[in-house]
Amino acid sequence: MHTAVAIGVLSAVIGTAAAPAPSGDSPSTTQSDKAVKPPAGNKHARARLVANLDSIAPGGEVLVGLTFEIDEGWYLYWRGQNDSGMPIDFKLTAPEGYTVGKIIWPAPDRYVLPGDLVDYIYRKEVTLTVPIKASRDVKVPLTVDAEVEFLVCEEACVPGSYRLQAVVPLAKPGEVPRYAADAAVLERAQKRWPSRPGSISDFTVSWMGEELLLEGRLSEKITFMPEQDSATLIDSFRTGEVKGDANGTRLALRFTRAEGPTGDRVRGFVRVDEGQRGVSYLWIDEPLPKKGS
Template identity: 40%
Template sequence: MGLHSRLQGLMLSFTLAGAAGAADVAQSEPEHARARLISEHAFAIPGETLALGVTFDIDQGWHLYWDGCNDSGFPIDIKLTLPDGWIAGGVQWPAPDRRYAAPGGLVLDHIYERRVTLIVPVQVPESAESSAGVNIAADVEWLVCKDACIPGFAELSVAIPVKPLHTDPVLTREAPLFEEARKAHPKPMRGGARAPYRITWEGSTMVIRGDSADVLSFYPQRECGRLVDRFTDPVSKEGVLRLRFKDGPETVRVQGVLDVRDRQGVRKGVYTLTWPATPMETRAGDTIHSMTKE
């Protein structure tokens, strides 16, 4: 079988719900994970933010990779191609799960199972003119693994109509996927007396105290090499998480996600955990996985 006919066999197509237009897709064979480019809103409005997303259906037992400190795998990679003047923000990553790929604490990854939606907010320029549909393309790559790993890719596209300013937004049928994803987006930690989790330092150990009935987990996202033991430290005992770092609070840099669950494993909240406490330099528009993690 020649390459051409094989590729034709891979061509899939589907239609986005609502007014957002049809999408043509080139996609690797749907081996254990299938990607779609979706829009939360049925049309774009000049000067407003349009929420686009890439959503994956993942087969039972298989997983995709978070963009954080993983020993193996490859994080989902999204590159958007937008019309002139349209600006994509950074990919919004829901909090992942932890997974040991080998016993004995040698390989630790942060993953997504079943379904995940990565939202990419797009700023629509004030100058955008009304149109039946502007074309937005997403070049998506991923690695889906169980015991074996299979690389996947998709060239997705969607036509989004542009309506004049002051038009009321209309949600697409896909909007609930955006809501679901946002529930797992890490929120900034509140400081002060009402803060649910208090951070103190004991030498170079960061101590995070929550409710004694909570299970706290830390998922390091950047500065991967700073934790002394990122296999055992990042899961709490009795509601207290003790993270040992190689240097103390004066010099250490920490960026990751704090996941709070009850003892049954039901998620109660996810927070951005950074040190120094002010958010570190954000990497807006950074949809390409960094080459090195330090």
């Protein structure tokens, strides 16, 4: 029989019962049967760690993902300017000799609730990706420890949490890391990463006075989803999304300055729907125009 891929060495200290076994007979190293009952949310959103490679070579890089399988009808939150809910909180540590990059969040969906509330959410599956780089003289395998807290909602909301661990072994000298089975999970996540701005033809981003204009001649619908640390989008319910006509689509947005280091910048995802041509995402990070300019 085929041996399990190394990343399958995965154990959930909390919420063991809810975490699906990755493949075959996965050894559970730190399982404690007397563990506290997992929080209610773990039943509806099952988390595990994945990696795109089966080993990591000194000086190399691996993509590690926190992936959730979410019950039909339920959803998790992006770190957006949500009117309610709580973004997934994900902390990850790696041993010395490894450098952990920033979390790459995929673009969420805009979701409008009764009461004109706007949230930015993920349904069915979401994967947060973290690139981890090994130093050239690294001696130990990559043991990743993750702490996860989240709120999962349907009509009602329940909190959940996981402590997860995964090990990516060091490649033997001369051995080239191969793609792991879970590389497909990380690939799916990349479909919701922002694309290159030029890749959407006839689409422009510009300032008109204090308004940020998103215009697409071929777009059927444009959506702007502000990040939580961005300047505040005024009236996201009325202005955050617009459907166009045969002449294209134009979304005009206004912002106010927020506190914090990036409160004077407009940051967020743009979703561009082009009908049969599909859906693209862009990332905007622009300073607010100076008054009177």
